[in-house]
Amino acid sequence: MKTILKTVITGLLLFLTVGILVSCSSSKEVYSKITKVEDEFKIEKSGAQLWGEACNRCHLAPSPADYNDTDWRTISLHMRVRANLTEKDITKIETFLKSAN
Numbered sequence: 802m803k804t805i806l807k808t809v810i811t812g813l814l815l816f817l818t819v820g821i822l823v824s825c826s827s828s829k830e831v832y833s834k835i836t837k838v839e840d841e842f843k844i845e846k847s848g849a850q851l852w853g854e855a856c857n858r859c860h861l862a863p864s865p866a867d868y869n870d871t872d873w874r875t876i877s878l879h880m881r882v883r884a885n886l887t888e889k890d891i892t893k894i895e896t897f898l899k900s901a902n
């Protein structure tokens with residue numbers, strides 16, 4: 802009788818442990834962990850890269866040497882709206898353009 806009880810209890814504990822382990826590593830959770838790690842290691846685009854991509858869409862991207870710093874400020878305000886860029890991205894582009902003229 803005692804051995805039967807022991808076997809049943811051991812069996813139940815095993816069942817619970819496996820159940821907990823399986824629910825902890827459900828695919829959804831694993832997936833969200835992976836995307837978090839991906840976010841952490843995401844490489845941000847540089848101002849030069851963004852300039853090459855965004856400013857070539859409608860016209861040839863103007864060279865940094867084409868305008869002075871004051872002009873780049875105004876152009877950035879203007880083209881941010883045209884290109885629908887985030888504040889962060891246009892700031893990077895503007896910094897790049899000013900640094901290379």
Ligand code: HEC
Pocket residue numbers: 852855856857858859860863875876879880881883884894
């Ligand atoms: C959605 C299209 C579009 C994108 C993307 C775009 N431009 Fe323009 N750009 C224009 C148009 C259209 C003009 C002509 C002036 C006007 O009507 O706004 C122009 C004019 C300019 C001029 C001439 C001076 C001026 O302000 O009119 C410069 C310099 C310029 N763009 C730089 C850039 C830079 C730098 C980027 C990248 C951040 C960029 N553009 C992205 C459409 C665009």
